[in-house]
Amino acid sequence: MNNMDLEQLNRQNFKSLSDALAMPGKITKIKSVFDSHLLAVANLLFFNEVTYYYSGDEDITLIEAITNPKITTIQEADYILSDVIDTRLILEAKKGDYLNPDFSATLIFKCEDFNSYSHLLSGPGIDGKKEVNLPCNKKFIDVLMKKNSDYPLGVEIFFINSIGELIALSRTTKVEVR
Amino acid sequence: MRYGFLDEDAKKEIRRATLKAIAIPGYQVSFASRELPIARGWGTGGLQVTLAIINEEDCLKVIDQGCDGSVNAVNIRNFIVSVTDNQTTLDTVCADIIQSRHRIPEEPMREGQTLVLQVPYPEVLTNVEADSYKQKVMHANSDYAKLWVLLYEDTAQFGDSRIGHRYPVMVHDRYAMDPSPIPKYDTKKLNNNKALILLGAGREKKIYAIPPYTKVEPLKFEDREFKVESFANKKCARCGASGVFMDEVHTNEGEVKFYCNDTAYCDKQLEKGAR
Numbered sequence: 001m002n003n004m005d006l007e008q009l010n011r012q013n014f015k016s017l018s019d020a021l022a023m024p025g026k027i028t029k030i031k032s033v034f035d036s037h038l039l040a041v042a043n044l045l046f047f048n049e050v051t052y053y054y055s056g057d058e059d060i061t062l063i064e065a066i067t068n069p070k071i072t073t074i075q076e077a078d079y080i081l082s083d084v085i086d087t088r089l090i091l092e093a094k095k096g097d098y099l100n101p102d103f104s105a106t107l108i109f110k111c112e113d114f115n116s117y118s119h120l121l122s123g124p125g126i127d128g129k130k131e132v133n134l135p136c137n138k139k140f141i142d143v144l145m146k147k148n149s150d151y152p153l154g155v156e157i158f159f160i161n162s163i164g165e166l167i168a169l170s171r172t173t174k175v176e177v178r
Numbered sequence: 179m180r181y182g183f184l185d186e187d188a189k190k191e192i193r194r195a196t197l198k199a200i201a202i203p204g205y206q207v208s209f210a211s212r213e214l215p216i217a218r219g220w221g222t223g224g225l226q227v228t229l230a231i232i233n234e235e236d237c238l239k240v241i242d243q244g245c246d247g248s249v250n251a252v253n254i255r256n257f258i259v260s261v262t263d264n265q266t267t268l269d270t271v272c273a274d275i276i277q278s279r280h281r282i283p284e285e286p287m288r289e290g291q292t293l294v295l296q297v298p299y300p301e302v303l304t305n306v307e308a309d310s311y312k313q314k315v316m317h318a319n320s321d322y323a324k325l326w327v328l329l330y331e332d333t334a335q336f337g338d339s340r341i342g343h344r345y346p347v348m349v350h351d352r353y354a355m356d357p358s359p360i361p362k363y364d365t366k367k368l369n370n371n372k373a374l375i376l377l378g379a380g381r382e383k384k385i386y387a388i389p390p391y392t393k394v395e396p397l398k399f400e401d402r403e404f405k406v407e408s409f410a411n412k413k414c415a416r417c418g419a420s421g422v423f424m425d426e427v428h429t430n431e432g433e434v435k436f437y438c439n440d441t442a443y444c445d446k447q448l449e450k451g452a453r
């Protein structure tokens with residue numbers, strides 16, 4: 001695969017990420033890089049000005065070599081990637097400060113599918129209320145809602161399932177467990 | 179020539195800022211930008227955003243003050259096409275990305291579309307606070323007392339705000355925002371719009387956003403009506419449309435005529451009438 005192809009995939013995958021975040025609860029599709037959807041997202045987001053933390057088993061070394069981000073701690077990372085959904089990562093992620101709420105983390109969780117729990121979403125990007133299936137239980141939602149309770153401070157979350165579907169929760173998204 | 183002109187790292191920086199801007203509606207995200215070899219008047223902020231987000235499947239529309247055919251709009255459209263080879267359209271409904279200066283199209287936008295607005299002055303507090311750090315502190319505290327004072331003084335002295343274009347808005351009840359020099363007539367279209375709206379300022383290197391279905395309200399006193407430019411009883415001299423934003427044209431014969439400002443809309447109405 002040559003460099004041009006990777007940039008083309010980045011263009012298409014950016015649209016998926018941007019649509020997912022602009023319309024929380026909307027499912028978009030990620031095209032894989034090196035047979036991995038997670039690595040495709042890493043390739044899209046990583047460059048020499050950002051930091052990341054990864055907890056998982058995928059071989060991220062090639063993407064790292066191509067894109068040149070800095071590896072750091074959970075507390076410092078701009079991007080936190082994980083093979084499993086882990087509330088500890090949310091608890092420890094940076095959420096920005098009032099002057100710079102954008103100095104905050106984005107978390108990317110892999111999951112099998114989205115079918116586990118039904119939730120009701122509202123907030124910017126959502127037309128009224130929207131019922132959505134998410135792979136996270138009440139405890140997860142409680143932790144996330146607490147993390148994002150100090151708006152504009154907070155974190156964004158993306159879930160990627162095994163077939164490359166993407167769904168996002170923005171820091172403005174209110175989630176009610178059904 | 180590489181697709182989209184900008185190198186990949188420059189795009190990644192703009193995309194990073196864009197995602198944060200979407201996550202924090204109305205908040206100005208700073209980004210590092212390289213100088214484009216393009217004159218300032220072109221609105222490099224909007225152009226950089228468009229070049230960073232566009233992909234092969236996007237159909238592009240470019241308008242300047244409502245017009246697809248103005249020199250500025252044509253130049254920007256030609257430039258983007260020369261570095262992407264993408265399809266373009268004049269039709270608001272068909273476009274995936276609409277880059278615009280000073281107007282929001284007359285026809286409603288839909289989910290999945292992106293409106294990129296060129297911004298000359300991103301800081302809504304400029305007229306009431308000159309110091310950029312103090313501006314940032316005021317945004318941090320959502321402290322817009324000075325804006326309200328200005329509004330109050332205008333109302334007391336002139337009966338209404340003197341602000342015509344660039345009317346300040348509150349986004350998601352949190353950030354005061356400069357919506358770029360759109361007419362007040364367009365302000366209401368920012369509220370609950372179905373499209374994603376991205377605003378880019380090249381000189382100040384700021385990006386901010388309004389996601390779809392986001393509450394956006396003009397900053398005004400509750401007991402005051404928000405008065406927009408009115409074209410009541412006016413009809414477009416070309417297509418006959420009424421109730422849209424119009425340009426007033428004085429003819430050599432001393433006549434005053436009104437025309438739709440949105441030329442693509444005007445063309446469409448004309449076509450409908452002809453059929």
Ligand SMILES: [Zn+2]
Nearest residue numbers: 414417438444
């Ligand atoms: Zn007309």
